[in-house]
Amino acid sequence: MSSGIPLLKAFTVLLVVILTGFYACNNADKPAKEDSNKPVIKQFSPAADSLRKLVLSNPDSVTYRQQLIQQLEKDNQIDDALKQNDTLQQKIGDNAVVWLNKGSLLEVKKDTAGAIDAYEKTIVRQRNLQEAYIRLINLYTEQKNNRALQLIDYMFRNELAFGVETDLILFRGIYYAKIKEYNKALTCFDQCINDKYTFMDAYIEKGALLYEMKKYKESIAVFEKATTVKNSFADGYYWIAKNQEALNNSKEAIDNYKRALALDQEFTEAREALKRLGIIK
Structure with missing residues (x-):
């Protein structure tokens, strides 16, 4: 499910104003010494390598x-990023x-419990x-x-x-769909569409749920509305095709898959x- 969740970029500016009294650079900021076995040097992207040099020159x-x-x-x-984050914590403290x-x-590491x-x-x-x-x-x-619902509220x-x-509201609907409270889920998806008729994720969630419920014609109607709102919406045509295939309308399904x-x-x-x-090899 794509939900347009904001990314960490927004917090770069925030960090500029965090505490100014920092500790001196620790060993994590110093170049690693090569041993006699000449270990393989990890390759970083040009952008990361430039930033590593800036961090080494400006450890605080x-x-x-x-x-x-x-x-x-x-x-x-990810492991290198976590190490840098540990160093950041040492410098600015137990910060949000x-x-x-x-x-x-x-x-990213799929450690859901740790992320939570x-x-x-x-x-x-x-x-x-x-x-x-x-x-x-x-x-x-x-x-x-259900802590999801508690946090939403x-x-x-x-x-x-x-x-x-x-x-x-979309998350609320997805939660209800997952626990099979379908009517509540559909009500949430309808509210999303009514509030923001260009919100394609809401059409996908509603239409996909109707497909799961084997209400293929109703699902087609949802995606036809979505493709009317946005005629370049590839997912909409794909889901119309899936429903048509489920209804044994192969010719129409093929056209929409195409x-x-x-x-x-x-x-x-x-x-x-x-x-x-x-149709294709």
């Missing part, structure tokens, strides 16, 4: 280190941004950090944990939902469907 710069952590995450150098970084990195723990620590240290709540809600929703009650109201693939050449599921139907 929170901004450079935070940028390095973000770049290492982007490069999937450090725990937010850690949660994001542990998510880190995000929970984040919101204890900074109660109004919207991103941490969103990330927690996402993980708890996937686990079918908390955000609405405490004026933390500004700008993400529709996303929160349309989805024409709009998105990287649409693997549409390509595989056409292969399965013998």
Whole structure:
């Protein structure tokens, strides 16, 4: 589920104003000495390598280190990013941004329990950090944990939902769908669409749920509406095709799989469907 969750980039500016009294650079900031066996030197992207040099030259710069952590995450150098985050914590203390970084990195490592723990620590240290709540809600929703609903309600009650109201309602719907309270889920998805008719994720969730419920014609109607709103919506045509195939309307299904693939050449599921139907090799 794609939900437009904000990323850690937004916190670079925040870090500039965090505590200015830092400790001296520790050993983590010093170049590693080569031993007689000449170990293989880890390769970093040019962007990460430039930032590493800036950090070595400016070990007390929170901004450079935070940028390095973000770049290492982007490069999937997660263990190195975690080490840099540990050093950042040593310098600025037990800060919310450090725990937010850690949660994001542990998510990439598929350590869901660790990520949840880190995000929970984040919101204890900074109660109004919207991103941490969103990330927690996402993980708890996937686990079918009703703490997701508690956090959604908390955000609405405490004026933390500004700008993400529709996303929160969508999460609520996804949670209900996962625990098979389908009517509540559909009500949430309808609310999302009514509040923001261009919110394609809501159409996908509603239509996919109707497909799961074997209400194929109703699902088609949802995706036809979505493709009317956005005629370049490849996912919409793909789901129309899936429903048509379920209704044994192979010719129409093939046409819509082709349309989805024409709009998105990287649409693997549409390509595989056409292969399965013998249209392409």
